[in-house]
Amino acid sequence: DIQMTQSPSSVSASVGDRVTITCRASQNINTWLAWYQQKPGQAPKLLIYAASTLQSGVPSRFSGSGSGTDFTLTITSLQPEDFATYSCQQANTFPPTFGGGTKVEIK
Amino acid sequence: EVQLVESGGGFVQPGGSLKLSCAASGFTFSRHWMHWVRQVPGKGLVWVSRIPNDGSSASYADSVRGRITISRDDAKNTVYLEMSSLRAEDTAVYYCAREVETGMAIFDSWGQGTLVTVSS
Numbered sequence: 001d002i003q004m005t006q007s008p009s010s011v012s013a014s015v016g017d018r019v020t021i022t023c024r025a026s027q028n029i030n031t032w033l034a035w036y037q038q039k040p041g042q043a044p045k046l047l048i049y050a051a052s053t054l055q056s057g058v059p060s061r062f063s064g065s066g067s068g069t070d071f072t073l074t075i076t077s078l079q080p081e082d083f084a085t086y087s088c089q090q091a092n093t094f095p096p097t098f099g100g101g102t103k104v105e106i107k
Numbered sequence: 108e109v110q111l112v113e114s115g116g117g118f119v120q121p122g123g124s125l126k127l128s129c130a131a132s133g134f135t136f137s138r139h140w141m142h143w144v145r146q147v148p149g150k151g152l153v154w155v156s157r158i159p160n161d162g163s164s165a166s167y168a169d170s171v172r173g174r175i176t177i178s179r180d181d182a183k184n185t186v187y188l189e190m191s192s193l194r195a196e197d198t199a200v201y202y203c204a205r206e207v208e209t210g211m212a213i214f215d216s217w218g219q220g221t222l223v224t225v226s227s
Contacts, residue, residue, distance in 0.1 A: 034213050036152075043202055043217035044152065055215065087152055089213075095168060096142075096212040098152040 006099035012107040017078045021102045023071045023088035032092035035073045039084045109133040109216045116221030127188040129203030136184040140206040145199035193225045
């Protein structure tokens, strides 16, 4: 199975900050990467797919980039509702696998 | 509005069985592959199983193969996960998820999850 490694595992930030989360795949996954946001007690929510395509309804302050093995999720101007855990997931090779998550906490 | 509502979770002893259900609404259920993903509280998401839109060729994670069966009833817009020979390590929140129509395992809708606790 393809291993997905996220860093950092947690980050403390303030409202208005720019936050960048990285995700590394153990082998080439082209651009078949998705990012999900999950708040405590809630289901994951798809934010970005195909590495950089914003899901409908997701604010434009979220963006994704990368290809191959290295990917990033960037949140520009962090909002109060963005404090959550973010997970990456590869869809290039079966079975789909997820990163361990990055918790964005309030500084 | 797309909705996925899981049910059937609960407390079960090791070796026991449980059947989870996921009722779908707000979309054409028969057009989508459906998946189950689980999450130990405080840990990452782990894919469990998938079933194609035609109900054929179900797939399973190695950790559950032989102990779990996924099925679907398009007349009831429901996907099921039958679990047997349950182990403590199966304890998790189980989510059903809808795969996007592009044929890649990207999940654009999720249920709220149902907690399965396996303990003596």
